[in-house]
Structure formats: C-alpha cells, structure tokens
Amino acid sequence: MIKLCIFDLDGTLLNTIGTISHYGNLALKKNGIDGITEDTYKILVGTGIKNLIKGMLEFKGLYSQELFSKVFEVYDTAYNANTYYKTEIYRGVKETIDEIKARDIKTAVVSNKPDFATQEVVSHFFGENYFDYVTGQKPGAPLKPDPTAVFEAIRTLGVSPEECIYIGDTGTDMKTGKNAGLYTVGVLWGFRGEAELTQNGADEIINRAEELLNILSRVDFKSLS
DSSP states (O other): OEEEEOOOBTTTEOOOOHHHHHHHHHHHHHHHHHOOOOHHHHHHOOSHHHHHHHHHHHHHHHHHHHHHHHHOOOOOOHHOOOTTTTTTEEHHHHHHHHHHHTTTEEEEEEEEEEEEHHHHHHHHHHHHTTSSSSEOTTTTTOOSSOEEEEEEEEHHOOOGGGGGGEEEEEEEHHHHHTTTTEEEEEEHHHHHSSHHHHHHOOOOEEESSTTHHHTTSSGGGGOOO
C-alpha cells in the first residue's frame, strides 16, 4: 500500500519555464548576450541553478568563470526578488493532490530548486503546510539524482521505500526515484519527453495528473515493481 507520494516541483507541479527563461534571458542580456528559447531552457533545467547558468553559457559557446559569476549574480538577484513571476500550477495537479490527501496518503516535494525558493513557491501556490514535507537544495547537500533528500523525506515521514512513489518530469527525476529504490512515474506535461523518461527508468508514464489516482488505486501495487 502506498503511504507517501514524493513529487518533483518544476515541470511536475508547477510550470516554471516562463519564470526561468525570463530571468535567464534577463541575466544574459544584462551581460550583452542574446537570449535563448524556452525550448532550450527545458533541456537545461533540472540539475540546479549553477548547472543552469553553466549550461546557458556553454550553449552560447561563451563559458568562462568570470562571465559565469556575472550572469549568476544577475539571475540570482532578480529571481530571488520574485520567485513565482510567470509561474502557474499545471492543470489538474491541485485537484489530484487534494484527492491523494483525502485518501490519507502523505505528500512531499523534493526539488533541486534552492530551498528558500522551493518553500516560497510551494506556500504561495498551494498554501502553508499543504504538503507534509517540502525541501529544496540546501548548501552542501547533494543534488538529485542523488537520493539523499528523498531518503530524508521518507525517514521524516516514517514510511518505508516500498510504501512510496516518486513522480517527476525529467531523466534526473527518474534516476532519483530509482536510486532511492522507489516506484517511479514520469509525467509528460513537463519539460521532457517520453523517450528520456523511459530510458532513465520510469516504471510508468502518464499524460494527465488524474492518471496518478488510477495507479494509487491498484490493489496489488507491489506486483508492478
């Protein structure tokens, strides 16, 4: 029986690509560099802000430590001032999680977004204490696909890996779930496609948030693993 659903944040619960591309292009243009497309940002996101900035500059063929520092400073300052500018909840997500909670299944968010920003956007869009556990990337802590943050959520909420399901939209998320030994569901409304999710270990792939309820309703869930 599933007792905990662990969700990725960007591309899974919230559509943040407009936010990321806005601040990314702002940071580039402030440093005299033309912006890049949202589709490109969808490829670059998912492994933390420093890897995002590095990827932006490498995509432009302009990476240097000096330029990285300048672009990072502009991005970080602007983003921190309004973390949810242009961000939206994906259709059906809130209603699906409401139903999950109504079934007495715990919910958690584990993100590679900085922790303060993760806490801020989750509270803004879902309300204070809506999820049972929320964490973003903290200084000195490893990023996903390292499973450390997932294990901490599991330990804090008093469940076992066999009682958990992990939901995300990227190959990094699928690797995270598999590295933690969890049944892992890929979502197609986010930033990546079916091939990436499958290649990185997704046990199932869904097109709509409501489909998660069908997975949770199966009696013999362990037989799917």
